Amino acid sequence: MILRALRRGGAQSRTALGQVTGLSPAAVSGITSAMLEEGLLVQADSEADPAKGRGRPQVKLALNPLHGCVVAVMIAVNRIRLKLIDYAGEERAENHVDVAALELQRGDFIRTIGDAVFTLLDETPQPAGPLSRIEISVQGITDGAGAKILWSPVLRAREIDLGRRFSRRFGVPVSVMNDCAAMTEALQWIDPPRYRERFAAVLIGYGVGMGLFIDGAPFVGLRDSAVEFGHMNHVPEGALCRCGRRGCVEAYAADYAIWRRAKGLDATRLVAPPPAEEMARIEELARDGDERARAAYREAGCAIGFGLGRLFALIGPVPVAFTGSGTRAIDLLEEGLRDGFEQSLVEDLRGELIFETLGDEATLVFKGLAMAALNRLDTEDVAALQAGAEG
């Protein structure tokens, strides 16, 4: 609780921590003194805020940046990006490798990431805490325990056990999570009033993905780390999806699907993913009034709208954040989105469709990866602290 409060609220005095967490001053004092001793916390420099009133001045406590650091790895279609984040949550270094992941063999793929992590660690300006965790995000299905990529649309290989490989190589725990799941973690930290108990993040772009928070916790399947919103059926016997099934939401709303529809191509055949410039051209066409292009976006919005309606029928209405390259065309999507949503939901349940568009998914994903990694680290630290107190 103490660590979470510090992560969320920044440096705080013991009194403030007591109020936020509901613990008594005595408890806060005991816990923080143990944490100071273990090097998890440090006293924030008091020069920063001159005492404002009478009485003993507050001593603000902060997370000790040198206690450790984590590496966040974001795997995207043709770039692998890395950041090093210290224990206090500050970015210390970053790095990337431009590579089309789909064209890499399993071994090359693993080696590429491993080398990039080494480079990042070497390049990080001193002083830095010891590496404590690696957290990796990828589109697609990861296993529940969180160390394997089971399947990803951006990779050729399947069942890649990054956890086993890297935890051995770097001597620290490694987790893999779905990129949309990472985004929800970020939203929770970035805008807690809106994204608190139940909310969803939807990524529209190369594919369609969703991360879901239910009752303040990430909602994960037994095997998967995310919700297969993109491969939820929209129309029986509908357009052909990359996954091999017909009628998935993704087969209407992903880049390739919008491109296919806008070009008037056969919806029962797959097409190669269009490059970004192609998508920009389609957008332009639609804004210029091209009927087929407009229809493509309308139908894409509709698929997402119906999908959300179906989701809300199950879990009730929740705020939604849209991200990804597809949101550049949110103006074109919105009409279909609202249409589909309203058609698919009983009046009583409809409420308002509360959504916002957050263009850049990378920032969000990194923030989420960092917070997920640091949270896990906190849990371990506390467990270690308690074990230490016993022995």
Place this chain on the structure above:
Amino acid sequence: MILRALRRGGAQSRTALGQVTGLSPAAVSGITSAMLEEGLLVQADSEADPAKGRGRPQVKLALNPLHGCVVAVMIAVNRIRLKLIDYAGEERAENHVDVAALELQRGDFIRTIGDAVFTLLDETPQPAGPLSRIEISVQGITDGAGAKILWSPVLRAREIDLGRRFSRRFGVPVSVMNDCAAMTEALQWIDPPRYRERFAAVLIGYGVGMGLFIDGAPFVGLRDSAVEFGHMNHVPEGALCRCGRRGCVEAYAADYAIWRRAKGLDATRLVAPPPAEEMARIEELARDGDERARAAYREAGCAIGFGLGRLFALIGPVPVAFTGSGTRAIDLLEEGLRDGFEQSLVEDLRGELIFETLGDEATLVFKGLAMAALNRLDTEDVAALQAGAEG
């Protein structure tokens, strides 16, 4: 924990309780002695099981049937049924009123139930514990706090605050829950190996409903006590549903929808709910090979299959129990069910569709109501016990 173990496993010795709950013998001894003192537990008669070996014989503890009792009320289309269940979970009395709920005014409806509860209490053979709770189930939407019926297809009135009315009249807490939510509670107690962490109960009949358990707890919306599976969209612009929207699962799989389709009627118009004999006739027709009737059942199964596929895309595959009058035709539904299911789910996620058919929903609903009421009672009792220990 102790009370739950006794509810689940019946009369048990302190040692057994220690093993089941993971508590030490010392803790079990302390807790049970307090509960014995408060009258929650009693010693089971030792004559029942003669000592089998050496050593001090176990003293089995059981829930004290006289500690209290709960009334379970199940509201169905044209019958209101009541049961009185003692603290040990045994049915002590039952009662019913045959009445078409749809034709009752709000006041008459409330009075009818209230009078029936009184009659039931009067008729219960002595000795009986004091009335401690009333738990009511109904099809439709109830509010999260669980005391109001917001909307039900079997009632004319809306926003019926049964909780406020009855808690004042009977001086005990009253809860209202969706009937499918009640069924899931029952499944958890009846077949724990299968229905443990994540599972669903689907009711097919007058309407289509679902209750969902996620991670060992009932999954409820913010406003609703259940999942609106029946009004999840199946086909955009599809058949007209009672709720006023088009394409809901219910508009294909409820009695009226099957009847409408089998009769070849216009799917964009509503029909009156067919009586049971009518449905039996349609079933017979389908089994005799009537094409339209067969198609009606196939399409109904398909709607449910796609619905489950969409659900599973979100939460992963879970075991499903089907109940309700519609399951009499499960043989006719199954083909469409499996078809729809397989078309709607990515291969990786499909797994096996694990389902079973439990014909009679009433038994299940009552069991669920009883367990829900007794669980709430247990929680209150424990809270009272702790408050007592403090003061």
Place this chain on the structure above:
DNA sequence: CACTTTTTTTTCAAGGCGTGAAATAAATAG
């Protein structure tokens, strides 16, 4: 029949984790 063995249950001292009240520390106001 007295004594030993076995098993269940209770008792007892101790420890972790919290609290409230009081003491202490560190500043400002007068």
Place this chain on the structure above:
DNA sequence: CTATTTATTTCACGCCTTGAAAAAAAAGTG
């Protein structure tokens, strides 16, 4: 320099748990 104010720490206590030992209640044994 002293009083006042506010932050933090210390201390005694209570709750809930545990492990170990004691007590209880039966059956086996010579």
